[in-house]
Amino acid sequence: MHLEDLAEQAAHYRNEEAHIEREVRVCVAASCQSSGALPVLDALKSACDSRGAGSCKVKGVGCMGLCSAGPLVAVADKECDLSESLLYRDVTPEDAPEIMASVCGAPVERLLCPTDQPFFSRQQRIVLENSGLIDPDSLRGYIAVGGYAALIQALTEMTPADVLREVTASGLRGRGGGGYPTGLKWSTIAKMPPGQKYVICNADEGDPGAFMDRAVLESDPHRILEGMAIAAYAVGASKGYVYVRAEYPLAVERLELAIRKAKRAGFLGAKVADTQFAFEVEIRLGAGAFVCGEETALMASIEGLRGQPRPRPPYPAESGLWGCPTLINNVETFANIAPIIREGGDWFASIGTEGSKGTKVFALAGKIQNTGLIEVPMGTPLRDIIEVIGGGIPDGRAFKAVQTGGPSGGCIPEAHLDIPVDYDSLKTLGTMMGSGGMIVMDETSCMVDVARFFMEFCMSESCGKCIPCRAGTWQMHGLLDTLTKGQGTRADLARLEDLCEVVRATSLCGLGQTAPNPVLSTLRYFRDEYEAKLLGDRAP
């Protein structure tokens, strides 16, 4: 297959829809579904049928971002301007006839959600470019917006070395949290001697309050497959796995369907797009262990072993799945690949900051007006994300801290809100980018309690292999529990700090090494809260 053939296909699919005067898009991602999007979808469909055949189309689409206002429905009329669709919030099935009956220029005012608000206008969408626009279950829909063109382009017009050059030039860094340069990782695996190699997509998103990967998988699953196939071509792999947690049934369902359809259409399989390149993808379900997001534990789990990490080196690039060189990247990393191939590495590198290129998807959660999913260029000040895009703190309360990086990250106080968000700046603040979860806390949150919560999480998710993490997190949780109850002494606080250092320095994997971070960062910025809870002031 050539690029021209694919372009023809895409044009054909677009033409098929040309007669549709009104397109109604209903968000059917997990969040909107849980607030009742499916009945809305059905009601709109029957309202559409009664309106007259062929002139309108109702389709389920992926995440539109503003989850707190779900179920969301977008209406695009051809007679108006198609690019400007109307957005309705908190839609119920009873609203369906009214929405369908509304005419261009006279929308249903009471449901209207302004799309010119900063939440939408300040975003820049690369990873989420199709999210909320296309039907995740439809391969045709993906091809119609230019899907799989990057894969065909890579296979027919580029050598693996060309692909590596573009990805390296893009400056893309791993979106799973560590921020390892993607081009460097790919080149390492490409340089390993030819033979069996694997590509793994890490979709074991387990951080509390993070839902970026879920949204991408639920909204645009073909994008991940395309990114993985391009990666496999670049590094010389023929087999891929998507390791996705079983707690994401909708994502798994859509991904399974996407794999089946991509295979049938020849975008996966023995001869991808009629070239000599072969690539198969399988899904592996995680059984609920947070530690399986750690790459060596994840691979052990795929192999059917107990999901626990092993010492590195050897790194997966050298000896990974079944001892073979293995490329392992996060969902969002793979989601960036197709645009990089399509637009070029230099284009991608022009977005973001010096050390962190491109955009980053964040999941806004906690005490914030606009809960949901956003994508902003790297380097966007944290204050803009929270106060402008996120709409600030509800109920007139004051902002206290934002937690990034999940149980491996830390809390950032008001004083540092003007920092531009990228991998390096967050590190200097004692936290990390992580996979992109942002939990906002207001003045009512107790920071010692926040630290205790994350420590409880780490304790119950410790695999038990190494002693510092297994027994150390238990001890630290006990100490934090005592402190939150106001029964801790200064000696307890000193012991907590000491344990933080031991666990950080000696644990086997990233989970243990970063488990003290929530404590260390809250101690750094909110020490007074710890002190205020101490029992008497006894010397240690």
Place this chain on the structure above:
Amino acid sequence: MPRPTPQPNVRVVTLRIDDRDLSAREDETLIEVCRENRIPIPSLCHLDGLSVWGGCRLCMVEIAGQGRLVAACSTRVAEGMVVQTDTERLRHYRRTIVELLFAERNHVCSVCVSNGHCELQSLAQRCGVDHVHLPYRQVPYPVDSSHEMFRLDHNRCILCTRCVRVCDEIEGAHTWDVMGRGSDCRVITDLARPWGESETCTSCGKCVQVCPTGALVKQGTSAGEMVKDQHFLPILARRRHAQ
């Protein structure tokens, strides 16, 4: 176990450990070189003849120019490496880890059959543990006496998985495994059935001999009577490889 591929071109490197210049084959790990040269490195999970585990974190050492500590059992030597095995910081970490173990389960030496012959006990003495600064966890665990020759006391187990590895890698039975998470992990026989009912156990007793504490012992021993012999392991392991 797959036969190790012969490596005729293994180079020899020189490195510096605790201010001593040493030579080593480049496929050796730091702990092997240290043991060879009688540099004491504590470890409760590593055992010559078994695969590397890297779980106890007691063998952490400092390498010049590297910010992070590394585990000596899972780190290969390299030319010009400068290693410190016994700094103030490392001693503090090791002592804390040993205390974490003591606080995690019931390790009351005076009534233990391994008293006086226990690796955890002697390590604690060497690390200068005279009392435990941390609160004890005090969660009781069961004792499995169903096997006619051996006994398993989970309260004394430190989850080093030597039993799991020796049973899998040397005996080839894979009777042992680990279940659970965090501090509630337990070693189990077959699918968490009583040891005496195990259909895979060959009663060879290797697990008992490699166990560093009084978790796996012979039936009928009294306090202080359980003496273990691990000499068979490297010999057996090397014969295996030589076949």
